[in-house]
Amino acid sequence: MKAGITDGKGRLWLEDLPLPEPGEYQCLCKNLVCATCTGTDKKIIQNALFEGMQYPGILGHESVGVVVETGRKVRNIHKGDIMIRPTAVYPQTTFAGFHSLWGAYAEYGLVTDTAALLQDHPETVLNYYCQYQMKLPADLGLDPGDAVMLITLKEVLGYADSIGVRLNMPVMLTGVGSVGLTFCHALRLLGAYPVIVAARRPSDFELALKLGADYVINTSTQDLKETVMEITKGHGVDRIIDATGNVEYVKQSLPALSENGRLSPYATYPSEVVLTDWIPQEKILEGVTGEVRTHDFICSAVRHGQLNLADLYSHRLPFEDLEKGFELIRRKEAFKIVFDF
Secondary structure, eight states: OEEEEEOSSSOEEEEEOOOOOOOTTEEEEEEEEEEOOHHHHHHHHTTOSSTTOOSSEEOOSOEEEEEEEEOTTOOSOOTTOEEEOOBSSOTTOEETTEEESOOOSBSEEEEEOHHHHHHHOTTOOOOGGGGGOOEEOGGGOOOHHHHTTHHHHHHHHHHHHHTTOOTTOOEEEEOOSHHHHHHHHHHHHHTOSSEEEEESOGGGHHHHHHHTOSEEEETTTSOHHHHHHHHTTTOOEEEEEEOSOOHHHHHHHGGGEEEEEEEEEOSOOOTTOOGGGTSOGGGBOOOOOOTTTTHHHHHHHHHTTOOOGGGGOSEEEEGGGHHHHHHHHHTTSOSOEEEEO
């Protein structure tokens, strides 16, 4: 099978590897698509995400696949099931000499029947990645390229909920890349109002408005605080969610906060950055992603036609064009790419 490998020094290439072999509680999946988590993948390729990441490794954590083989003790997953996040190599393990960089960029991957495993062996300590490997209900009828968008959408929806976003809460997003656009959709589902997007590159403003933003602010030409106060009738925003990872830019956004407003840093910052050197601790509200607990809610939203999943990615390419796709991202000609196997 083909797999996408990076050395953490800026290189990305395809390598021929054997198929992973499922254990007795595992299933082999033929991946249908994988997708970029654009900012994270770019950082991993440059070894700029976390200290201690091991290379070379199989990249990617957004994949959707169909089950083609099941282990002999699997009971809750069946051939033909569509699964989220099959991986060629689980975190903290290696496969064919390559480390796990979450392992989704591969033609085949594994999922684990955790319910059966824990029922038979309750003392088992699961690999944390297993929790994200969930079944897509058969009645959703989603195109695989649209289905893989559910991963980031579930993450950001859970994050927004964890920081207390609620009905009629004024919220501002800094940044309008793939994550910022997905947040627009999630915040609309939660009932936030107004949803304001602030960014220096207005090329995606139209799409942000389509996906749920109520207002957009071009911070290269508009005064941020003045515009926010005009929109919110002097109140300010109760939450700023940063999707840029640019701590200087985020600091400049703080005057737009309401009296009791908080900044929530969703993006990752360079390893040398200490956020509290830039932002007062009392103004920071950390959140957590909630991909597992939002799964059923998002599936229901699909059934009710509430999602515009095809708008959450800009390009669709064959997997053989993995390097080409990341070059498009580097040149800012694409914001999120789905690769078909």
